[in-house]
Amino acid sequence: MVRVTTDSTPPSRDPHPGPRADARLDALLDPETVATSDLVDLLAAICDVPSVSGDEAALADAVERVLRAQPHLDVLRDGDALVARTRLGRARRVVLAGHLDTVPLTDPPNLPARLQSAADGTVEMWGRGTVDMKGGVAIMLALAVELGRAGSEPAHDVTYVFYDHEEVEASLSGLGRLVRNHPEALEGDVAILGESSNNGIEGGCNGTLRVEVRTHGVAAHSARAWAGVNAIHAAAPVLDRLAAYEAREVEVDGLVYRESLGAVGIRGGIAGNVVPDACTVTVNYRFAPSRGVAEAEAHVRELFEGFEVVVTDAAPGARPGLDDPLVADFAAAVQAATGTAPTPKYGWTDVARFAELGIPAVNFGPGDPVLAHKDDERLPVARLAVGRDALRGWLLGGPAGGVDSLES
Numbered sequence: 557m558v559r560v561t562t563d564s565t566p567p568s569r570d571p572h573p574g575p576r577a578d579a580r581l582d583a584l585l586d587p588e589t590v591a592t593s594d595l596v597d598l599l600a601a602i603c604d605v606p607s608v609s610g611d612e613a614a615l616a617d618a619v620e621r622v623l624r625a626q627p628h629l630d631v632l633r634d635g636d637a638l639v640a641r642t643r644l645g646r647a648r649r650v651v652l653a654g655h656l657d658t659v660p661l662t663d664p665p666n667l668p669a670r671l672q673s674a675a676d677g678t679v680e681m682w683g684r685g686t687v688d689m690k691g692g693v694a695i696m697l698a699l700a701v702e703l704g705r706a707g708s709e710p711a712h713d714v715t716y717v718f719y720d721h722e723e724v725e726a727s728l729s730g731l732g733r734l735v736r737n738h739p740e741a742l743e744g745d746v747a748i749l750g751e752s753s754n755n756g757i758e759g760g761c762n763g764t765l766r767v768e769v770r771t772h773g774v775a776a777h778s779a780r781a782w783a784g785v786n787a788i789h790a791a792a793p794v795l796d797r798l799a800a801y802e803a804r805e806v807e808v809d810g811l812v813y814r815e816s817l818g819a820v821g822i823r824g825g826i827a828g829n830v831v832p833d834a835c836t837v838t839v840n841y842r843f844a845p846s847r848g849v850a851e852a853e854a855h856v857r858e859l860f861e862g863f864e865v866v867v868t869d870a871a872p873g874a875r876p877g878l879d880d881p882l883v884a885d886f887a888a889a890v891q892a893a894t895g896t897a898p899t900p901k902y903g904w905t906d907v908a909r910f911a912e913l914g915i916p917a918v919n920f921g922p923g924d925p926v927l928a929h930k931d932d933e934r935l936p937v938a939r940l941a942v943g944r945d946a947l948r949g950w951l952l953g954g955p956a957g958g959v960d961s962l963e964s
């Protein structure tokens with residue numbers, strides 16, 4: 557049991573509790589007791605196996621042991637990613653996906669996770685991963701153990717995907733690796749990512765494009781600046797155009813996506829007495845999912861006409877998919893259970909990888925996305941059961957009752 561404390565001093569214990577935390581997971585997910593076992597304890601146990609990107613093996617091992625102990629699941633492991641599938645022969649298959657890794661711990665470490673009461677009495681769990689996104693992982697793991705056993709059979713087949721390396725460069729992504737190595741294991745009719753969304757549905761995501769706008773000059777001694785051409789000064793019109801830029805708001809499938817475009821870096825100059833001969837402004841454009849990468853690039857090139865523009869990174873967005881009947885049914889169920897209407901997701905998430913596979917995908921998780929990656933990352937623990945019950949109720953065939961209508 558995790559104790560609630562009102563002590564606000566940061567924890568200083570060793571954040572590497574080792575195999576004991578794994579044993580806690582196994583005990584909490586005993587098939588006989590999981591339906592009633594405490595999600596708060598489960599989240600604490602998952603958080604207390606630290607899993608900063610690249611260091612997910614211990615947590616993946618623990619999750620794998622739990623999944624392999626379930627006779628109703630077929631389990632596949634690839635590196636530190638796991639895919640577990642029910643095989644009930646249902647007409648539709650729902651994919652629940654979540655990443656096991658977190659961003660690095662703070663100094664001193666913000667683990668082990670601890671419970672603390674806020675001023676208004678809300679009990680929150682503090683610690684790395686509580687928001688992004690072990691709350692979602694805890695819900696998925698509890699459902700993986702529960703749904704599929706006699707008496708708790710879901711209306712759809714379910715695939716659970718736990719993966720590594722989400723918080724680092726895209727080329728390392730465990731989900732990307734699964735797409736390359738085992739695309740058949742990811743097949744489904746809808747994907748639900750447990751990324752933070754305040755227990756509402758956040759649909760789709762904006763795309764992202766990063767470019768370097770480069771200016772050139774002629775180097776000279778700064779004491780005789782007239783002998784050179786200053787490349788930083790030449791970048792002034794680039795900054796003017798950025799400052800004057802008005803970002804669009806675009807409606808896609810009923811949700812309004814807000815775009816943004818701005819400088820995220822500027823580089824130029826080699827010494828305090830040299831007229832710089834090169835300057836680079838790095839610009840990031842977050843574009844609505846109605847626009848593809850090529851169109852986004854064309855837009856940015858038009859904005860910086862007359863300048864050298866080099867694309868350094870790009871990823872397409874994803875449409876919210878709310879026009880899909882199964883997604884709409886899930887959205888209705890969530891709204892009925894939590895009172896929250898669907899909203900757009902602005903940040904890029906792995907829903908886009910599912911969209912590329914042709915699988916509509918949404919984000920649905922208990923955390924507050926504003927607190928992701930922050931030093932004071934924390935989750936009001938009552939949200940765990942609310943999120944679990946909404947997902948569980950829908951998978952079991954209620955409370956929206958849309959399953960029958962879908963079969964017709």
Ligand SMILES: [Zn+2]
Pocket residue numbers: 655688689722751
């Ligand atoms: Zn995340």
